[in-house]
Amino acid sequence: MTHPKVSAADLSDAGLPGLDLSDAGLPGLDLSAVVAEQPDPLLFATVSGAHLYGFPSRDSDVDLRGVHLLPVAGLIGLREPEETRTRMWDRDGVEMDLVTHDLRKFVRLMLRRNGYVLEQLTSPLVAHTSAPHAELCSHVPDVVTSRHAHHYRGFAGTQWRLFERSGELKPLLYTYRALLTGIHLMRSGEIQAHLPTLAAQVPEAPARLPELIEAKAAAEHGPATVATEDVRGEVERLHEVLDAAQAASGLRDETDALGALHDLVVRVRLQHAQG
Secondary structure, three states, rough: OOOOOOOHHHHHHHOOOOHHHHHHOOOOOHHHHHHHHOOEEEEEEEHHHHHHHHOOOOOOOEEEEEEEOOOOOHHHOOOOOEEEEEEEEEOOOOOEEEEEHHHHHHHHHHOOHHHHHHHHOOOOEEEEOOHHHHHHHHHHHHHHOOOHHHHHHHHHHHHHHHHHHHHOOHHHHHHHHHHHHHHHHHHHHOOOOOHHHHHHHHHOOOOOHHHHHHHHHOOOEEEEEHHHHHHHHHHHHHHHHHHHHHHOOOOOOOOOOOHHHHHHHHHHHHHHHHO
């Protein structure tokens, strides 16, 4: 079964404004062939990583993330289902990294307070979409909880330790991005992963961010342009701001979307099986 395409207006209504890929430093990149090559239907494929976060370099790879739909036999037979597929390859001189989950697994990740999959789902850099994609997006407000702060706190901590070991600029920007995304989410309920936008929207964002983003454009794995001790206090302060934002957040503590998302998974699977 081929799901109907969803327009940019439809995506906007679902909280997912469509953007031209050239807006993210991907001019002329045709991803339709990548979608067509997949062994099972894709419900959506979006660009994640540095292009979504707003600080790609000239040699950044293209991180594609999405959801595929396994046939019923792939779930109830004796063989282990391919719930997650990963592929890395070079296409016309561009390194591509594609990861997709089967719909059931992806929805389970949504329900585990995983901010990363919500960023993939709501990425405005859409390579392929469908009606179920828009429907999944419509459930994001029901899935987001105050406990998503734990995801961003933990991810920022991992990236900060990587920055301390490597001295590279990339993990430092990932640290700032995770903390600011978490702060903004706790205050607004909105998934926003674009660091330049966050720098303008979050009052506590360090003033040095535009300079660091500009420096990252020159090299994917270049050294940081600031010393660790110069930014340690900023990062510690943002952790405090995230803690306070979580404590004051009006977001619910638990999601009540399991029933609706269960029905969505069953319905989409049955529609596909019936052809």
